Amino acid sequence: MPSCIPSPPFPHFQRKELAEYSTFGIGGPARFFACAQNVQAMREMLLYAKAYQLPYFILGKGSNTLFDDRGFDGLVILNGIEGCEHHEGVFKVGSGYSFPRLGQISAKLGYHGLEFAAGIPATVGGAIFMNAGAGPQQTFDALHTVDYLTEEGALITFKKDQLQWGYRSTSFQHQKGAIVGACFVLSKQEEAQAHQRKLLSYRLETQPYKMKSLGCVxxxxxxxxxxxxxxxxxxxxxxxxxxxxxxxxxxxxxxxxxxxxxxxxxxxxxxxxxxxxxxxxxxxxxxxxxxxxxxxxxxx
Ligand SMILES: Cc1cc2nc3c(=O)[nH]c(=O)nc-3n(C[C@H](O)[C@H](O)[C@H](O)COP(=O)(O)OP(=O)(O)OC[C@H]3O[C@@H](n4cnc5c(N)ncnc54)[C@H](O)[C@@H]3O)c2cc1C
The missing domain is CATH 3.90.78.10 (UDP-N-acetylenolpyruvoylglucosamine reductase, C-terminal domain)
Incomplete structure (x- = not known):
């Protein structure tokens, strides 16, 4: 990495404590920290990191992320790409959108497929990256397409069958770039909300939900x-x-x-x-x- 890197040309913080951005409450400072609130901002940040060979990290809710005590000597990009539109079971969301909120909204409208999301403190992007799941349900089951920004700044829409996924693993874990949006297609099911309530109360009974953790280690x-x-x-x-x-x-x-x-x-x-x-x-x-x-x- 070049030792002399110009300060990022976008709003950022220097030496932001990462402990504040992980549900574990652990982590030293980031050299640079910025929030990407739209796809163009995410593109600028990725291009900047690439231009200066600066290590970067895309951060969702930090609910699966263990930062080092010394922090991260690079650029941490907090994903703030929000937005959720839905029509007849088709949900188009920004990757920084709250995954549990998406689960709650969809189940409340009587759609099945993301009931399990209600208890997972993630962003949509983090849930896709990890193929988060609980019991028999997993994120990829309901996924239709993913919008992905490469390190070179190209925006690609992947159909699900162009991707690989398995138990808590996806092809995104071996790629550089950022998930910026997704489309989920869900089917109607009257019991969706009742099912979700059961899953949530089981979670509260069996997990230390209010303590600082990263879920299953x-x-x-x-x-x-x-x-x-x-x-x-x-x-x-x-x-x-x-x-x-x-x-x-x-x-x-x-x-x-x-x-x-x-x-x-x-x-x-x-x-x-x-x-x-x-x-x-x-x-x-x-x-x-x-x-x-x-x-x-x-x-x-
Ligand atoms: C109380 C608790 C309960 C949990 N329960 C479950 C559960 O039931 N099932 C389950 O699967 N997990 C569970 N988890 C773990 C965690 O919530 C999931 O792994 C979740 O998918 C992480 O999402 P995040 O947005 O917090 O990702 P982060 O922790 O911020 O990031 C995780 C990884 O994803 C990458 N990433 C995040 N966003 C993007 C993006 N937009 N583009 C590219 N890469 C990205 C990051 O770079 C990082 O490598 C739980 C965690 C907690 C604290």
């Missing part, structure tokens, strides 16, 4: 349920520094005493080692760790 392994395995080994409540395994849901790590990314890393490693010893399986992380990328970063 580990992907479920083939033929197993990560949370169940962690609970069976008696690891609920296990603590490193300011973070601990939730006593309510064993696949959640909660930041209940002003923990750090280092605490989280150590706790994750302890869990992985115990599970590997007992089950012979390495638990993979579902959360996204964002490396610092700065000059003294020896890990990259």
């Amino acid at each position: 580990f992907r479920n392994p083939q033929g197993g349920i990560a949370g169940k395995w962690i609970e069976e080994l008696g690891l609920k409540g296990l603590r490193v520094g300011g973070v601990s395994v939730s006593t309510k849901h064993a696949n959640f790590i909660v930041n209940d005493q002003e923990g750090s990314a280092q605490d989280v890393s150590e706790l994750i490693q302890k869990i992985q080692e115990r599970i590997y010893k007992e089950k012979g399986v390495f638990l993979e992380e579902e959360i996204r760790r964002i490396p610092y990328t700065g000059p003294e970063d020896v890990s990259s």
Whole structure:
């Protein structure tokens, strides 16, 4: 990365604390921080980062993002592309639009497919990127098209069958650029709202919903349920520094005493080692760790 980079030519902050922008409440400062409120602003920010070979990160609600304690030595682009239009089951949304709000609106109108979204504190873009889901429902089931901005500033509309997706994985996780909008096509179902209420109350009963967390930390392994395995080994409540395994849901790590990314890393490693010893399986992380990328970063 060039050491001398001119200040971004768009409204931005310098050294904004990232802990404020993750539901985990963890993370040091971003070198540059800006909010893209429309597609053109997102394009300018991507082009600027590319021109100066500056690492960048597209941020939704930060509900799956573990920032480094040293922060991020690059440009963090907060996605503020809002907007939601709907007509007869077709919902066109900006990627910064609230995913739970989309779930609530669609179910209230009697549409089925995104009931599960109501409890997920995400943006539409983050939910697409992760293929967020709960139970048998996942984001890609209801997805029709995605508007995508490449690093070179070209806007492409992908049809769903041009994309790859699986359990909490999508082709976007291997691409550079930004999801800027999407279209979902939903079908009518009278019970949609009642179904959503049931899902929400189950979530509130079984998850530490009001605590600082990133949701489930580990992907479920083939033929197993990560949370169940962690609970069976008696690891609920296990603590490193300011973070601990939730006593309510064993696949959640909660930041209940002003923990750090280092605490989280150590706790994750302890869990992985115990599970590997007992089950012979390495638990993979579902959360996204964002490396610092700065000059003294020896890990990259
Ligand atoms: C209490 C709680 C409950 C949760 N429950 C669930 C659940 O039931 N199911 C589930 O799947 N997840 C769940 N999660 C995890 C999380 O909400 C999802 O992974 C969600 O999809 C993340 O969305 P986000 O907007 O917060 O993304 P962020 O955390 O901001 O970003 C996640 C990744 O997506 C990328 N990204 C985000 N937006 C864009 C974009 N516009 N273009 C390109 N890349 C982008 C980021 O760069 C990053 O790599 C939960 C989290 C919490 C805190």
